[in-house]
Amino acid sequence: MIWIFDSIILIFLVVTAIISLQVKDLLSASMIFGVYSFLMCLLWAGMAAVDVAFTEAAVGAGVSAVFLIATVFRTSRRSSD
Amino acid sequence: MELFEAISTKINYWVYIVIMMIGLFAMISKNNLIKKLIGMSIFQTAIILFYVSIGVKEGATIPILYHDQVHAAHGDHGEADTSHGEHGAVESHEADIHINPDDFTNPLVHVLMLTAIVVGVSTLGVGLAITQKLHREFGSIEEHEILEIIKSGK
Amino acid sequence: MSAVSDFPDWGDPHSPANSYRLSQGYITDTFPQTSVPNMVTAVLADYRGYDTMFETVVIFTAGIAIIGILRRYGPKDKVIPEQKLYKKEPDLIVETTCRLMIPIIQLFALYVVAHGHHSPGGGFQGGVIFGASFILLALARDLQAAQKWVPESRILKLAGTGIFIYAGFGFLCLLLGSNFLDYAILHKVMGVTPIEARSHSMLGVEIGVAFTVTAIMFSIYSNLASNGYMKEGL
Incomplete structure (x- = not known):
């Protein structure tokens, strides 16, 4: 049963990775990267790696998304590809 | 059916390779520097996913001991401490706990990846700082525009 | 891609990485040797x-x-007109929510650091959460409000203090006649x-890590966020 849950998360993971690299607006790209990190964190919590999941929830979904957004606001928001 | 078996038992590894290739593709072919950094982070998480997948054991729990195991050891430890002193405490500790390694997931890979995540965010920060510096110098974060400005300046 | 078929099956307790005696030894010996669950x-x-x-x-x-790459001193030479859009006036809901949330976040961060032995957590996570509470303050008010608590001069002192605590534990072990970072010898000082x-x-080492991570994250x-001027945030 748990592998169905895992597979759904893994599929979403690939989808969010592709979207965050394809979208032209860099602000949305950073937000979707945050979603990607959070899905990764869920996956690791399911694999019993609680410490790693905790770190990823704090670092990946929280702080690094904020860093990306700060840089996007200080540079330009459009991307050519 | 054999193919399905081959994929379903190793789906983590397949997805890890797919994500890693997505990240590598972004690092090589994207023009935008922030996109490149997002690709780098995706590459990094793919590697971490691989390591964590290695450490998984079927039917094992998180690498923290159960509450009653800890309590039993602590109660015993207190008595031993008063009666025998330090060396007695050491012996009783080793004697009364039996931990089956198959009951807990592999903590070693978690430790390695824990530090990798935190170092990853600081490298991301350095990359973003360099991006801002480039934007300050050239007014653009597109790689081809920056290269053109450098060429025309010569 | 063809290498995937050579990987061990998912969740196999007898795969090479899991059956190696080092990681098994970590599982079985950790609690008897260190009394940390x-x-x-x-x-x-x-x-x-x-x-x-x-x-x-x-x-x-x-x-x-x-800091070396981005930090600039002196007055701003040019203001990017885009930034004026984000001029903020105080917002009641955001202010009140932050005033309620930030102490709870900081308390939770301290709990994560102090309780890292018994539950998931530790210096890195607690430090990141503590730093995130200051980032939240800077986002909700502005950078000045957060810098009242963590001014720039204090950041490097805090980060240095963290590493000093960590290395200090190591050198204390060395002074007492043991190996570097071999904590068992410290029972002479601590009385346990x-x-x-x-x-x-x-725990002491984790506190050192938390100091450094908090300061550096902020x-x-x-x-x-301030493009090196440290004056106005987002």
């Missing part, structure tokens, strides 16, 4: 103490590098059994 923290702070110490130094170096000394010094944010 959370094996991840124990391996992180004790068995692999060198590793973690230099990870902390890496983070410190990254913070210094960002050698096993508990290892547990307590792990430093990275404030440099990135």
Whole structure:
């Protein structure tokens, strides 16, 4: 049963990775990267790696998304590809 | 059916390779520097996913001991401490706990990846700082525009 | 891709990585040797103490590098007109929510640091959460409000203090006649059994890590968000 849950998360993971690299607006790209990190964190919590999941929830979904957004606001928001 | 078996038992590894290739593709072919950094982070998480997948054991729990195991050891430890002193405490500790390694997931890979995540965010920060510096110098974060400005300046 | 079929099956307890005696030894021996139930923290702070110490130094170096790359002094030469859109006036809902949330976040961060032996957590996570509370303050008010608590001069002192605490534990062990970062010898100073000394010094080391990570996370944010001027944030 748990592998169905895992597979759904893994599929979403690939989808969010592709979207965050394809979208032209860099602000949305950073937000979707945050979603990607959070899905990764869920996956690791399911694999019993609680410490790693905790770190990823704090670092990946929280702080690094904020860093990306700060840089996007200080540079330009459009991307050519 | 054999193919399905081959994929379903190793789906983590397949997805890890797919994500890693997505990240590598972004690092090589994207023009935008922030996109490149997002690709780098995706590459990094793919590697971490691989390591964590290695450490998984079927039917094992998180690498923290159960509450009653800890309590039993602590109660015993207190008595031993008063009666025998330090060396007695050491012996009783080793004697009364039996931990089956198959009951807990592999903590070693978690430790390695824990530090990798935190170092990853600081490298991301350095990359973003360099991006801002480039934007300050050239007014653009597109790689081809920056290269053109450098060429025309010569 | 063809290498995937050579990987061990998912969740196999007898795969090479899981059946190697080092990782099995970490599982079985951690609690008898250190009296810490959370094996991840124990391996992180004790068995692999060198590793973690230099990870902390890496983070410190990254913070210094960002200050070196981005920091600018003096008045602003040109104001990007786009920034004027984000001029903020105080918002009642945001202010009140932050005033309620930030103490809880900081309390939780301290709990994560202090309780890292018994539950998931530790210096890195607690430090990041504590730094995130200052980032939240900077986002909700402005950078000045957060810098009242963590001014720039204090950041480097805090980060240095963290590494000093970590290395200090190592050198204390060295002074007492043991190996570097071999905490068992510290029972002479702490007055507990050698096993508990290892547990307590792990807590001290985690506090050092938390200091560094908190300071550096806020430093990275404030440099990135203010484009090096440290005057106005987002």
